[in-house]
Amino acid sequence: MVESQNMSDLELMDRSILDGFKKFGQGEFISSMIDLFFKTTGGALGEIASLVALEDWKGVAFSVHSLRSGASNLGLVRLTKMAESIEAAAKKADSTTVREQSLLIPAIYLESCEALKAYQTNG
DSSP: OOOOHTTTSSSOOOOHHHHHHHHTHHHHHHHHHHHHHHHHHHHHHHHHHHHHHHHHHHHHHHHHHHHHHHHHHHTOOHHHHHHHHHHHHHHTTTTHHHHHHHHHHHHHHHHHHHHHHHHHHHH
């Protein structure tokens, strides 16, 4: 489990992941990856919240795993770690941790999206 105070100590985004693609002339690919992340994760938070309300821990683990994968590919460190923590807790049916952390993930997701938008604009 990731403690919320430790979460803020993690960097929001590891730009070196995206910079690595850019270094090899893959700027357009990065932009496509970011756009795909926005399209595929837009409903994830609502889905996770609904699954938590239903106490569908397997569904939570599956849904948050998808979010984690996309976040990891783009270097979104804080979002990746939070999603990993929720996924692990859901797999153990640790309802307290899942509920607590699922309340924190929307703010981290929004911060992460803003960082991606800034990267797209400013590189």
